[in-house]
Amino acid sequence: MTSLWTAAVLAGVGAVLLAVRSFRPSPLPAPPPWTDPLPDASPPAEMAIHQLPTGTYENRAVLAYRGGSFGDLRKFAATAVLVQHPAGDLLIDAGFGANVDEHIATMPSYRRSPHELGATVRDQLAARDYDLARLRGVVITHAHWDHVSGVQDLDVPIWLNDAEGRYVDRAKDAAVFRDVSRHREIHRYAFDGPPYLGFPSSHDVHGDGSVVIVEAGGHTDGSVVVFVALPDGRRFAFIGDLTWQMEGVTLRAERPRLLRVLADVQPERVRDGLLRVIALADRVHVVPAHDVRAYDPIPLWTSDERVPPATGRG
Template identity: 80%
Template sequence: MWTGVALAATAAVFLVVRSFRPAPLPAPAPWTGPLPQAAPPEGMAIFQLPTGTYENRAALAYRGGSFGDVRRFAATAVLVQHPAGDLLIDAGFGAGVEAHIAAMPSYRRTPHELGATVDEQLRAKNYDLGRLRGVLITHAHWDHVSGLEDLDVPIWMNPAEGRYVERAKDAALFRGIAGRRQVHSYTFDGPPYLGFPSSHDVYGDGSVVIVEAGGHTDGSVVVFVSLPDARRFAFIGDLTWQMEGVTLRAERPKMLRVLADVQPARVREGLLRVISLADRMHVVPAHDVHAYDPIPRWACATTRSL
């Protein structure tokens, strides 16, 4: 005879297993309005700086993924070159990443491969670090901020993410690094932008616009970049970990949403907004290796002055 405890345990297992099955989100209406005006200056460009990868199962990344599909999760920074000063989006792995990984609980340590840090890649091409206005973090988790340790530049962060950093265990590494760095606090002082409630125009020309997304962490953001050749990019951080979150409208399994997101419903709202824009610009989930393919590598860039 089944006891109440056994029935509850069986039901819990069933719900967990069910949460890994495909269940596409409802398709949002495509964005049909005009894209916001932007006047990116000539000479503006973006480059990817891959710093390494770590392994994870597709099944843990999005609903419907296979447990047998082992993915390489990217730890990649993006350099935005702009005549008014350059900016990095996230910082990837730093020189101390082995210690950063070792400090995590054992169940979170996965096989990983290390590449050159952002600092090493910039210095290898004699980049003028005086041009770097700072590192704009999409959020404060370790795999986005490890490389901050090597860069003596301001960290761009909004007040909501500052509140997350103050309390969250997952921001312990960031707290240790930020205590030795200047934090540039920006606010969402601009109008709604592509369905997101508020925005911040970094250069005042529409070329780099940060929007308040939240949900994954309190102050997680999406960064929209417009280039002089009319290409547009949306760097969406961890709204989804892999491109299937966009192409298949597949959010994280429920167990992972509970563990990874402070407000899962808000993450879903942000993801649906991004999905509605996917045919108007290139969307880049932070940890999808192939999402960076359209962006040239800094290692292959021709060194030039702006």
């Protein structure tokens, strides 16, 4: 009995030490930078992007990336991005919706954190008399509650690939998505295009290289990265939750092991996707969905920039 008790204690101590070590800095190996030309893109002159912040919630940096400080309390963004295009506009994610308190309540208590609410995407669009008929839909980077809560306020299609469709059918973490999408059109798209910037397959939304969705599963089955090319030559990569904060890219710091196990369906695929993004960071502005700093180069929707005409949903 004593030997069994000793073995149990040693196993427990070992597990604690392993967990502690997983929070220490341990940068991923630096991938070779992307040196090939960027893919061709012909974004129309009227194309533009805007950020629509809908609120924030609190999390500690120690839980966001390896080497983060416990004392560093971060405001995690819940921000949608409106991509305007003459062939029809798209939202990337939808942020917090009007019923976000109900959506947060569906989470286990240990995953709830203090949050601040801003105006919903729908309210922000309405404030500038935006015609929702211009909106082709919401491209979700993945189906977790803090990316889809605002879908409930928008009667527009939800863009979903088959792998993420399988995820939302089975995953507990997709309960909010199942609720908000119940009476929404689902627009299925396929990765029918070639490899793109190191990712295995792609979908070119408009056929002009201005908005390209790539398969980057791992956080969820069908999570994606959305690349946007603007007429002024700037390129953006909206990477969802490949990393929660910019340090995932700048310090090559993945999530602590415990958080990878809890948050990611396939942690190794997340690592592969993060390394691909790190290789692009000198050529493309990378936007982790929850880092408020990453949205700084994107104008707020409250700007007075002229809204181009749309030609329909297509």
